[in-house]
Amino acid sequence: MNSEVINILTMAKVIQTAVAPVFLITGIAATLGVLSNRLARITDRARQLERKLKVSIDEDFNKSLTTELRALLKRSRCIHIAFSLSVLSALLVCAVVMCLFLSHIQSINLSVTIASCFVAAMALLIFAFLSLLGEVFLATRSMRRGMIFADIDLSD
Structure with a gap:
């Protein structure tokens, strides 16, 4: 077999190796979609509460609105952290794919760099999911405290 065929x-083997990280990028993109939707819902709710806060003169009602706004701010911080970590993870996965090809084209050993980028990408993704989990806990805690379902009888 001549060297061009080899x-x-x-190169086909390198492409096959790069396919798995590309699927990971697709999964991260789906996660970013979920995070964007959650952040949009939080933002919409915060705007709604701010409008109510501006027109209300009832002190107790305003205090409950302010409490819920604080909870939404905490949730939005968690989503922001998860979003940032997910994007950084995706960037590192892109770096893995790029290094795979550079390693082949330049005939240099980038295995430590590739492994380090992949491990860092996975660590960032783990922390992003933990941050998302924290946001879900905050959301359910808000529900349990009666901020959302205060007018519903849950005794059934």
Whole structure:
């Protein structure tokens, strides 16, 4: 077999190796969609509460609105952290794919760099999911405290 054919086969192997991280990027993109939707819902609710706060003169009602706004701010911080970590994770996965090809094209050993980028990407993704979990806990805690379902009888 001549060297050009071997080179093409080797490049095909590199492409096959790069496919798995590309699927991971797709999964991260789906996660970013979920995070964007959650942040949009939080933002919409905060705007709604701010409008109510501006027109209300009832002190107790305003205090409950302010409490809920604080809870929404905490939730939005968690989503912001999760979003940022997810994007950084996706960027590192892109770096893994790029390094795979550079390693082949330049015939240099980037295995430590590739492994380090992948491990860092996974760590960032783990922390992003933990931050999302924290936001979900905050959301359910708000519900349990009666901020959302205060007017519903839950005794059934």
